[in-house]
Structure formats: C-alpha cells, structure tokens
Amino acid sequence: MPSSDPRSRDERFRDEALPHLPAVARYALSLAREEADADDLVQETFLRAFRNWDQFEPGSECRAWLFAICRHTHFRSSGRAQKVIAHDDADLEALGAAALHAAARSDGLEDVFERADTMAHIRAAIDNLPDPFRGAVLLVDLEEQSYDDAARILDVPIGTVRSRLFRGRRLLQERLIEHARDAGLVRHEDPDVTPEDTSRDA
C-alpha cells in the first residue's frame, strides 16, 4: 500500500530519526563508556538505521528502534557475548528492596538517595553493575523506556526486563547504602524517642 506521507525517504529519516541523536549518544556512551568509542557507535548506528530505514515501521517507537540497532552494533563490534542469565523472581527483588529500606531507616539513612555524596556515586555504581542488569537500568531508569520497548531493544521477554531491572535496582541500593555506611553517614535513632506508629489508619 503506497504511503500517504508526502515527504521523501530522507526527509522522513531527518524528521523521525535524527531528533533522537542526543538520546542515542547518551545510550551509546553508557554502552561504550569511552567517548571516542561511543561516537563511533553513534555514527554506525545512524548509518545502519539510514540503510535499513525502509524496515522501520512508521508510527512505532523510533527511539527504541535506534536503541536496538545501537545495542546490537555495540555487542557485535565488541565481540562480547550477551550473557543469558537465569530468570530471577522480580517480585522477590521488590520485596528485598523493602527489607533494604527497613535496614536503611534503622541506620538513619532514610534520605540516602537525596544526599549529594550519594548522587556523586550513582553513576559509578551503575557502570559497575553486571551487564544484564545494567542494560535494563540504563534503558528504563536513565532513558525512560517502557518495559515493552526495553524488551524489544534487549530482545528478551518483558518478564526478563522486569526481573533484571529490579535486581539491578536492588544491587544499586545495596551498594549505595553500603557506601553511605562506609562514609560514616549513619545516624542511629535516639533510644529515648518513641518509634513512629506504622499501623494503618482504620
């Protein structure tokens, strides 16, 4: 069926793909870590996208499509195997996060993620995450992709995105809270103060 779009192929690429260059650059930097390698990856991503532009489905998420090309190009050129790991239980990770919160709270670290010194270590903590978890965190938390789009980019089921994301988040929380403890930021509660009532209102 002929397209009703009056724009030429190149005009559609200019209007729909090129605006995502900053986002692809960020994602490439997260994958490649070195700026020079990231720039090469961005260039190669857009060249591949341009060559295969006819395969892009109009109306679908162009940024997710570009991210998938970027990721595939990165792993192919780096020669790194994309590890397949066991599918962990995402719900257990979410419950684990609740336990972490309770422990942080008892150490007076309730606001640990709002402190400037924690913020300074977040990026390093993300960069040090194992790849499968880091990939999910980068896409959902930093690049604001939906679980559905992240699944398409990573070429895994949505359940796998969720379990990798939740595990990645829990690992990050553990490291950042541990860092805060090591930095001596713990504040123990005054034993003379009555604990807050945590029961639900009637």
Add this chain to the structure above:
Amino acid sequence: MTPDMLDCDAVMRQLWDYLDGELTPDREAAVRDHLAVCKRCYPQYDFEKAFVRALAGSRREHARPDALRTRVLAALRAEGFAA
C-alpha cells in the same frame, strides 16, 4: 479491608511497577489508594521514588553534541542522505 483493596505485601511487590507507570489503570488506582492510607507502605514508596529520581538524575549528556551531530550528518551524506 474491602475485597478490592490490596494488602501491604501486594503493594510492595508492585511498587516499582507503579513508579514506572507499568500498571493497568485499575491496579494503579488500587496501589494509590493503599499508599494514601498506609503508614507502613508510604515511607517505602517515598524511599523508592527518591531512588528512581536519583537514577534518572545521573543521566550523562554528550560533552560536544554539535560536533557529534556534524560528524553523523557528514557520514550520512557520504551514504547519499540528502535532506
């Protein structure tokens, strides 16, 4: 507790889905209603919200976006891009 209300365990399991906007409208409303009245779950929600906000804030932008754009356009034009 009404039949449609969630318990704390169910809310904790779905808290990140809720923060990520990945729940159905009905389920999202149920979590929101629970958080509005639960003194146990709301601090957890606050904690996780600060965490995901901190992650989003760690996004690293390219240092020289204009130079990169110029380079990419030059490479595309060498491939025949003409817009």
